Amino acid sequence: MVRTVPIVLAILIGVAGCSHVERQTSPVDKAAQSKIYIKTLRDNHYQLIVDRKPYIVKGVCYNPIPIGQNHEYDWWSDPGKPWIADGKLMKEMGINTVRIYQPGANVEAVRNVIRDLYQLYGIRTILGHWLCFWEYPCPFYGDQDFQEKVKKEVLEMVSAYKDEEGLLLWILGNENNYSFAGRVNPWSNEEIDSEPDPQKQIALRAKIYYSFVNELIKEIKKIDSVHPVALGNGELVGLEKANEYCPQADLVACIIYRGKSFGNIFSNLRNVFDRPILLSEFGADAFDAYKKKEDQNMQAFFLEAQWRQIYENLAGNKKGAGNCLGGAFFEWTDEWWKHNEWAQDSWSVHDTGSNWSNGAYYLDIKADGNKNMNEEWFGIVGLSEELENGINKRTPRKAYYVIREFWKNPAKSPKPEAKSKK
């Protein structure tokens, strides 16, 4: 999760912006993966098929920044190999997928992480790309040179990792669509500037952006016919335009923070842009901003409700929309650098401050200024300064166990198909 626009712009360029992927010439490792695809069932439900079997994405967003470091840290090259310990814990919980927002600069290191997670634990990796959303001063999606630069990076990424056996799919962009309204990372070009009507400006930005992503997907598919490509999107905002300009997208990867529910997003997507949906970022923090203390139950409460709704909307559930492929909750470990990213001292402090408010997380909404979203407490695994095998000791929170139990026996969740015959 990234927030506080535009303050973070310059800082985020390094990690979240256009990091360059080096083309590797070494032989490709084992890559005998079968095609991963989305199957449309008879009732128009969508199912992700991996190795000829239905695959429910039980995923987590993964960015294991250690205490005292910030987003610039190259965890891929961490000698402590945090993904080894994390992968074990993940497997024990039932996680089968990690979502990574954008690979690091060292291709071999990234490959090693993908391989370790898959070979040791069977955990697959979703790789994303920010599409240079955090480029300074803004992402010029209407500029041809900028587009070429982004395309080059994305295709380099695809070339570098497409043959990895553990790779599941690609996600292009994250919440980039929020820039259409001009409030977040505002970008423009002459055509937009000459349009006086703000609504038409928004439509123009959407057309330019989604058309560009469509071209990217076409190019990706020329070199990788194995992995689906998702359009990353904040909520469903702008997707009516994606329906028009981004038909190449295989699925939509939505970022959603609506408390214990995703509302009517599944059925709405059917009407707006009929593609399968992956909840690629959602979750809850584990700090009660009102009572000013850690509350693991609160986090577990929201996450369990969210997963229940994901399952209700998977393929095969007659009462659900049947278009959900699963989800990747935010996130695996806490990130201690996030609250005050400018102050290095604070990267070693587990800050309890909050920068933003979300009324859907109602249990601590009475916090000062309604600021209830605690950026450094979203992990379902807490970190401690104590080191264990060279990395910060991991302590699973309540949500870890609650979701583990849910996944073990999702049939215990309500069965909508057994509903009233009346």
Add this chain to the structure above:
Amino acid sequence: MKKTIFKIFLASIIVFNSHFLGRGLFAKEDKELTRQVIEAKNNQEARLPLEELRKLYAQENKYNEFVDFLNSLKKQKKGIEQAINFYIGFTRYNQLRYLEENQSWDEYFSQGNTYRSEIDASLEKAIDALSETDIFSIYARLILWKFHQAQQDTLAEDALNQLMAATLACAETCTSLLPVKQVADELSSAGEKSKSRQLYKIYVERISASDIKDQDLKNIAQGFYAEKNLELAQALYDAYLDRVMKSTSQDEVISDLLEIGKAFLPAEERTGDIFYAEKIFKRIEGLTGKEVFGEELTYARAFHLEKAKEYAQAKEIYLDLSNRFPASIHYDEALFKAAMIYTYVLRDIEKGRGYFKDLADKEKISPAVIASIYQLGLLAQWQQDFTAAKGYYENLLDKAGRAFGDRKALTKIRLKEIAEAKPLEYNLKKFLDVSLDKENLIFNMSKVELKSSLPRLETRQDAEVFATSAMPASGCMEVMVDYLWSGNLGSVTPSLDKSSFAVSYTYAGTKEINLVVVSSSGVVDRSIIFLDVY
């Protein structure tokens, strides 16, 4: 033999019940209620004692015990299965709410799914076994909808549609309209207004179509008004008025209309509903014109419309007040507010200036007169007619004498700006630019909500002023906005990041609070409110 078995069964159930209630083995109330349940011949007969028992158990949060009791009853008592099923589902629904509200998480996580399954299964059984309009079926659908709505799951919409269909069927055929009203109440409080209105309408139509007397209909409306069920009260008042308008003299009708309209005006002790009140007042205007509205009622209408941000309507009534009651104590305030609305809301500077001048020319000084002179100076200064502006400001200082300290302070700042050839203070200039420049018509006060905790306040009394802006969705990326406050802010200077602040005033009068909200890509919108200080 049968009788003996029944006695043993009864005794065992009573012991079971009393034991779990922990209220003494033979607590008379429980014993009697349990006996009534046992002796009930059908679901309907079991309803009241079961409801009473449910309340007793719920008082002590003994949800599991009540479900155990119901399950034991189910095994042995025939004929009331659906009442029992309903209460099992209802109890589990309440239990889940209780566990969440009290954050009893251990039980919530370990048993939540079991309870959810029980809610679904028990209520569905009751629905399946009963006719659509059976009271237990309606209530089961109601609970089922509330359950899915609370979970915000995919079944909520279907559950609501099925509830509506069953309730509408009941409204046609049921002898008792109580379920219809109860469902409508629940829908209303859940914000399903169109559906609640639909049910209330039928409810009212059926009452109105009966041989109920006019006065009784009005009494029922008053009863719901007293219960603060304004939606239903309004529907009943409308039905009542439709009746009496056909059968009663115009004078009596107007008297009724006035009574009802006034009752819905907001006041300290009640929220009211200015929009319904206005609907009634417009009905009066249609019958007899505005003459029936006295000075205070006319002022109250304008005042509450203004506070509800119905500025155009408020302005009309303030002007009507100033025309019909030139000697009113509200005259200056009404004219000043009309001028402010013309200028800053409707962007008609010349009309506004005209009314400001009318006030400025008055010999008798009042806060509104002084504020009008200030506004004339401000408009001139913004239009870069510094000579005229200076003249107005100096006139103000001259007329204000020792009073109106806050206006004089603002005026001195403006005069200093002119003397030093400096531009208007940034926030204020921005507000004037956005409010008055023709190219800024797009900023129509729809995206920024500005409110005060008090509609009027005494001198030195604190009020909280707060703003919310409707921003496009930005997910977890917080859009940073600046709040450019200006106007008469007393002695406070809220910083750019403050969306709210506390304010108090030393001097009486109408104080304008201006706001422009700006994000990194430009102006979001603007707003203005008036605080009335007495």
